[in-house]
Amino acid sequence: MRAVKSEPEVVVERRRRVPRAEREEQMLAVALPLFAKRGYHSVSVDEVAAGAGVTKPMVYAYFGSKEGLFEACASRAADRLVAELEASAAHHTEAGDRMWHGVLAVFRWIAEHREAWAVLYGAPGSGGSPFAAPAARASDRMARLITEQMEDTLRAHGMGAVAEQHAAPMAHGFVAATIGMGRWWMEHPEEPAELQALRVMQLAWNGIGNVMEGKVWIPPAPR
Amino acid sequence: MRAVKSEPEVVVERRRRVPRAEREEQMLAVALPLFAKRGYHSVSVDEVAAGAGVTKPMVYAYFGSKEGLFEACASRAADRLVAELEASAAHHTEAGDRMWHGVLAVFRWIAEHREAWAVLYGAPGSGGSPFAAPAARASDRMARLITEQMEDTLRAHGMGAVAEQHAAPMAHGFVAATIGMGRWWMEHPEEPAELQALRVMQLAWNGIGNVMEGKVWIPPAPR
DNA sequence: TCCCGTCGGTTACTGCGAGTAACATTACCC
DNA sequence: GGGTAATGTTACTCGCAGTAACCGACGGGA
Numbered sequence: 001m002r003a004v005k006s007e008p009e010v011v012v013e014r015r016r017r018v019p020r021a022e023r024e025e026q027m028l029a030v031a032l033p034l035f036a037k038r039g040y041h042s043v044s045v046d047e048v049a050a051g052a053g054v055t056k057p058m059v060y061a062y063f064g065s066k067e068g069l070f071e072a073c074a075s076r077a078a079d080r081l082v083a084e085l086e087a088s089a090a091h092h093t094e095a096g097d098r099m100w101h102g103v104l105a106v107f108r109w110i111a112e113h114r115e116a117w118a119v120l121y122g123a124p125g126s127g128g129s130p131f132a133a134p135a136a137r138a139s140d141r142m143a144r145l146i147t148e149q150m151e152d153t154l155r156a157h158g159m160g161a162v163a164e165q166h167a168a169p170m171a172h173g174f175v176a177a178t179i180g181m182g183r184w185w186m187e188h189p190e191e192p193a194e195l196q197a198l199r200v201m202q203l204a205w206n207g208i209g210n211v212m213e214g215k216v217w218i219p220p221a222p223r
Numbered sequence: 224m225r226a227v228k229s230e231p232e233v234v235v236e237r238r239r240r241v242p243r244a245e246r247e248e249q250m251l252a253v254a255l256p257l258f259a260k261r262g263y264h265s266v267s268v269d270e271v272a273a274g275a276g277v278t279k280p281m282v283y284a285y286f287g288s289k290e291g292l293f294e295a296c297a298s299r300a301a302d303r304l305v306a307e308l309e310a311s312a313a314h315h316t317e318a319g320d321r322m323w324h325g326v327l328a329v330f331r332w333i334a335e336h337r338e339a340w341a342v343l344y345g346a347p348g349s350g351g352s353p354f355a356a357p358a359a360r361a362s363d364r365m366a367r368l369i370t371e372q373m374e375d376t377l378r379a380h381g382m383g384a385v386a387e388q389h390a391a392p393m394a395h396g397f398v399a400a401t402i403g404m405g406r407w408w409m410e411h412p413e414e415p416a417e418l419q420a421l422r423v424m425q426l427a428w429n430g431i432g433n434v435m436e437g438k439v440w441i442p443p444a445p446r
Numbered sequence: 447t448c449c450c451g452t453c454g455g456t457t458a459c460t461g462c463g464a465g466t467a468a469c470a471t472t473a474c475c476c
Numbered sequence: 477g478g479g480t481a482a483t484g485t486t487a488c489t490c491g492c493a494g495t496a497a498c499c500g501a502c503g504g505g506a
Contacts, residue, residue, distance in 0.1 A: 016454080016455080016501095017453085017454055017455075017500095019453090019454085020453080023454080041264070044491085044492060044493085045493065045494085046492075046493095054454090054455075054456095055455075055456060056492095056494085057455080057457090057494090057496095058454075058456090060493090060495080061454085061455090066492095066493065066494090096443065166422060168407075169404060169408075169411070169422055170422055170425070170426050172403055172404065172406075172407040173400045173401075173404045173407070173422060173423060173426045173427070174400070175403065176399050176402060176403020176404070176406070177396045177397070177399050177400035179399060180396050180400065180402070180403070181392060181395065181396045183395075183399070184391075184395040184396070185392075188392070196392075198440075198442065199389065199392050199393055199396060202393070202430050202434060203393050203397065203427055203430035203431065204396070204430055205440055206429035206430045206440065207425050207426035207427055207428065207429045207430055208426065210425070211425055211426075216425060217421075219323050219421065219424070220319065220323060239471095239483085239484080240471085240472060240482085240484075241483080242482090243482075243483080267463060268463080268464065269464090277483090277485095278484070279463095279464085279465085280465085280466075280467095280484080280485075280486095281484065281485090283465065283466080284483085284484090288464080289463095289464065
């Protein structure tokens with residue numbers, strides 16, 4: 001059941017004595033699509049090294065371990081995704097507006113960086129990361145942005161206690177819903193990014209919004 | 224950075240010539256907590272075999288590969304989780320009622336089967352599965368239950384078109400939000416299951432409910 | 447100009463753990 | 477009691493992560 005290992009799609013022109021920063025870029029450029037397509041375990045370090053026009057010990061010299069290489073790929077993807085989101089947040093202040101544009105930014109980013117997305121939150125078949133720490137960090141950072149927004153709004157309404165208890169978990173739920181929708185999208189790629197964003201808002205914004213206005217859903221009385 | 228490999232916490236009394244079904248149980252019982260605690264890659268087949276009072280080739284005889292062993296653990300966990308959910312759904316017919324009790328059932332199951340949950344949807348540090356197919360299947364099955372409920376309700380309101388376009392992705396989003404909340408819970412285990420379920424309903428039920436009643440969220444007009 | 451240190455790079459290994467071939471031993475059933 | 481299927485073992489192969497040890501070019505000083 002071993003994955004077929006084809007030639008890496010990104011192969012770098014073979015030059016000797018390339019400066020470290022540049023060589024690291026090359027390695028990451030080779031590794032990212034490989035990890036995205038075949039997943040962590042069925043990519044070998046030799047393969048990445050060869051794709052970058054170099055031999056294995058160089059990869060270890062620069063990234064320490066295979067795990068380090070993977071984490072570098074994922075961390076960089078996470079940084080870029082979060083940066084996109086932060087940029088979007090900086091342009092919108094009203095809560096709903098900010099959320100909508102943020103979610104939209106995420107789905108547009110996914111569309112433009114499918115491989116990076118696959119490495120971060122990859123589906124079973126293709127990506128899939130044993131070392132999900134960067135993905136978890138990215139989720140946390142995205143959730144934090146939402147959490148802060150919620151806390152501000154709640155405190156402005158005199159609901160500081162609600163903010164402390166529920167803002168963070170709700171924000172995590174929101175982010176999870178977004179990522180889940182992103183996963184679903186990977187299997188239905190014909191749909192536009194806007195529709196996914198709209199569905200996330202449809203699904204989760206009412207809930208978040210209601211909480212921020214002090215409206216709560218009451219469970220049915222037990223029979 | 225190699226994980227410390229302690230003795231497996233489940234070790235089976237050494238008996239010779241145990242029937243296959245029983246030996247398989249033993250192997251799974253040993254493997255599950257190991258995978259849950261240390262993740263797929265840092266558990267060795269030898270270790271599981273030893274814990275089950277047997278040698279490696281027996282594991283291969285019964286599960287085919289390490290991956291097969293892992294998938295057996297995860298599939299069985301998924302089956303049980305979904306069974307719980309289906310049992311709950313059979314007891315409640317009204318949409319909101321059914322959803323509430325379903326979500327509640329999930330969180331109660333998580334509380335009682337933390338290791339199985341970790342193997343299925345495990346967080347980075349602890350569980351974490353390179354082969355997420357069983358987890359994806361479980362998500363799909365849970366989403367399908369919700370999808371069907373939504374489709375029925377929508378069609379009953381004469382909104383068959385909405386049902387076809389949006390029921391499935393919204394249901395996946397709902398499930399993702401639930402799983403995300405479950406992950407968050409693992410890091411805040413002092414809270415009760417009911418609170419997690421309440422938050423999921425708070426977050427996502429308004430959205431699903433609105434859609435089922437034909438209410439939609441309208442994005443802000445672009446400037 | 448020569449020498450020397452650093453940086454980019456290699457060859458050639460070790461070692462662990464997945465996976466297997468081939469063989470051994472009981473239990474059961476006719 | 478003898479054949480056979482199921483349970484089990486020993487003793488390997490092999491791929492790949494990770495490393496030790498060494499190599500050669502370039503850029504400063506002195």
